[in-house]
Amino acid sequence: MNKEFINSLFLRTKKQFIERSDSPYFLILEVDQGKLNYYKINELNLIQDRDTDLYVSFLYDNLKLNECLKRLNKPRIYIMSSNVEIIDYANQFFLDDPRFKELNEVYCGLLKHRPYVTLSFGMSLDGKIATRTGDSKYISGQKSRTFVHQLRNSHDAILVGINTVMIDHPLLTTRLKGQSKDPIKVVLDSDLKIDLNEPILSQLNHTKTIIFTSKSVDFDKVRKITEKGHEVISLDTDNKPLDLKRVLQILKEKGIHSMLVEGGSTIHFSFIESGLFDRLFSTISPIIIGGMTAKSAVEGVGFETLKESCKLDFNKVIKRGSDYIIKATPRKEGDI
Ligand SMILES: NC(=O)C1=CN([C@@H]2O[C@H](COP(=O)(O)OP(=O)(O)OC[C@H]3O[C@@H](n4cnc5c(N)ncnc54)[C@H](OP(=O)(O)O)[C@@H]3O)[C@@H](O)[C@H]2O)C=CC1
Ligand SMILES: Nc1c(N[C@@H]2O[C@H](COP(=O)(O)O)[C@@H](O)[C@H]2O)[nH]c(=O)[nH]c1=O
Structure with a gap:
C-alpha cells in the first residue's frame, strides 16, 4: 500500500473529518491485478491512484458500503474513519460475513502512525x-466477559503489563462460541521477569507473544522464549517505564x-496520561471490594490537578447481564 498517497488523502480531508459530526469514512480498495470486478466505478466516484492498485472513495452511509463490498471480488479493504462508530460497524459487518472472514485482509482503523487503541x-x-x-477473576459477569471476548476477537493484539501476567497468569485468548480469532499478545516487561511457564508462553497457545523489554536483559532467557516461537523486542535504552510511543x-x-x-492499573495510567488511546470500555459490576491497597482501575502517579485530568465523553451505556459497560472516548480540544 502506498502510505504517502493515503496520508496525503487523509490530510486533504482532515478538516472535513473533524468538522462533521457524521464524519464520512473513506474506503480504499486494493484489488487483485488492478481489476475491479462487477463494479460500476461511477457509482461511488472512485478515485484511482496512478502508481498503485488503490481505489479510494469517500462514503457517507453504510448501505452504499454494503452494496459495494458485495459486488467486489477479492478486494483488500481498508476502511478509514475518524468515527469509532463506523469502525465498529465495519468490524461487525466483516465478522458477520464469512467471505470476509476468510479473506482476513480487512483493515478497519484510523489513519495514524500507531494502532487504534482500546482500553478495557x-x-x-x-x-x-x-x-x-x-x-480479580472475575469481577465482571459472564455476559460482559463475552463482550470483552468480542473485543479481543476484533483487535489484532492485546496488551498487558508484567504485573498482570505475574498475578493473573492470564490466557488472553478469545473464547467465543463459533469461529473466533486470538489476538497477538503483547507484554511490557522491562526486566524480562516473565516466568517461562506462563500460559501465554505455552506452545499450546495459537498466537505468539511479543515481549517488550529494556536494553539490558538476560539473553539466555530471550533465546528460550524465542525458541518457543515468541518474540522479545528490546528497546534500545534502559529508561523506565518503556516508551509507549515507540x-x-x-x-x-x-x-x-x-x-x-x-x-493493569499502571498500564492504564500510562496510556491515559500520554493520550495514546482512542476509546475505553469500563465494565461496572454491582459489587463493592473496598480496601486502601486494592488496585483501582487507573493508578500510576495520577494527575496533579483536575485541569490536567483526562477528559472524556460518554458515548454509550451497554447493559450486559447485571453489569453496565460504559463506552467513552477522549474529548477533543474545543469540546465542551
Ligand atoms: N479487572 C480488570 O479488568 C483487570 C485487573 N487487573 C489487575 O491489576 C493488577 C496489576 O496491575 P498493576 O500492578 O498496576 O500492574 P500492570 O499489569 O499495569 O503492570 C505494570 C508494570 O508494567 C511494566 N511497564 C513497562 N512499561 C510500562 C509503561 N510504559 N507503563 C506502565 N507500566 C509499564 C512495569 O514493570 P517493569 O518496570 O518491570 O517493566 C510496571 O510496573 C493485578 O492484580 C490484576 O489482577 C489487571 C488487568 C485487568
Ligand atoms: N478480571 C477481569 C479482567 N481481567 C483481564 O482479563 C485477563 C484474564 O484473561 P483470561 O485469562 O483470558 O480470562 C486478566 O489478566 C486481565 O487482563 N477483565 C475484565 O473485563 N473483567 C474482569 O473481571
Whole structure:
C-alpha cells in the first residue's frame, strides 16, 4: 500500500473529518491485478491512484458500503474513519460475513502512525479491579466477559503489563462460541521477569507473544522464549517505564492496526496520561471490594490537578447481564 498517497488523502480531508459530526469514512480498495470486478466505478466516484492498485472513495452511509463490498471480488479493504462508530460497524459487518472472514485482509482503523487503541477493564462499583490480595477473576459477569471476548476477537493484539501476567497468569485468548480469532499478545516487561511457564508462553497457545523489554536483559532467557516461537523486542535504552510511543510504532510497523489494552492499573495510567488511546470500555459490576491497597482501575502517579485530568465523553451505556459497560472516548480540544 502506498502510505504517502493515503496520508496525503487523509490530510486533504482532515478538516472535513473533524468538522462533521457524521464524519464520512473513506474506503480504499486494493484489488487483485488492478481489476475491479462487477463494479460500476461511477457509482461511488472512485478515485484511482496512478502508481498503485488503490481505489479510494469517500462514503457517507453504510448501505452504499454494503452494496459495494458485495459486488467486489477479492478486494483488500481498508476502511478509514475518524468515527469509532463506523469502525465498529465495519468490524461487525466483516465478522458477520464469512467471505470476509476468510479473506482476513480487512483493515478497519484510523489513519495514524500507531494502532487504534482500546482500553478495557472490569471494575467493582467502587472502582477496584482486584481485591487487596490480587484476586480479580472475575469481577465482571459472564455476559460482559463475552463482550470483552468480542473485543479481543476484533483487535489484532492485546496488551498487558508484567504485573498482570505475574498475578493473573492470564490466557488472553478469545473464547467465543463459533469461529473466533486470538489476538497477538503483547507484554511490557522491562526486566524480562516473565516466568517461562506462563500460559501465554505455552506452545499450546495459537498466537505468539511479543515481549517488550529494556536494553539490558538476560539473553539466555530471550533465546528460550524465542525458541518457543515468541518474540522479545528490546528497546534500545534502559529508561523506565518503556516508551509507549515507540512500542506502538513498532507494533504498527509489524502490521498491528488495532490493539486492546487490558490492564493493569499502571498500564492504564500510562496510556491515559500520554493520550495514546482512542476509546475505553469500563465494565461496572454491582459489587463493592473496598480496601486502601486494592488496585483501582487507573493508578500510576495520577494527575496533579483536575485541569490536567483526562477528559472524556460518554458515548454509550451497554447493559450486559447485571453489569453496565460504559463506552467513552477522549474529548477533543474545543469540546465542551
Ligand atoms: N479487572 C480488570 O479488568 C483487570 C485487573 N487487573 C489487575 O491489576 C493488577 C496489576 O496491575 P498493576 O500492578 O498496576 O500492574 P500492570 O499489569 O499495569 O503492570 C505494570 C508494570 O508494567 C511494566 N511497564 C513497562 N512499561 C510500562 C509503561 N510504559 N507503563 C506502565 N507500566 C509499564 C512495569 O514493570 P517493569 O518496570 O518491570 O517493566 C510496571 O510496573 C493485578 O492484580 C490484576 O489482577 C489487571 C488487568 C485487568
Ligand atoms: N478480571 C477481569 C479482567 N481481567 C483481564 O482479563 C485477563 C484474564 O484473561 P483470561 O485469562 O483470558 O480470562 C486478566 O489478566 C486481565 O487482563 N477483565 C475484565 O473485563 N473483567 C474482569 O473481571
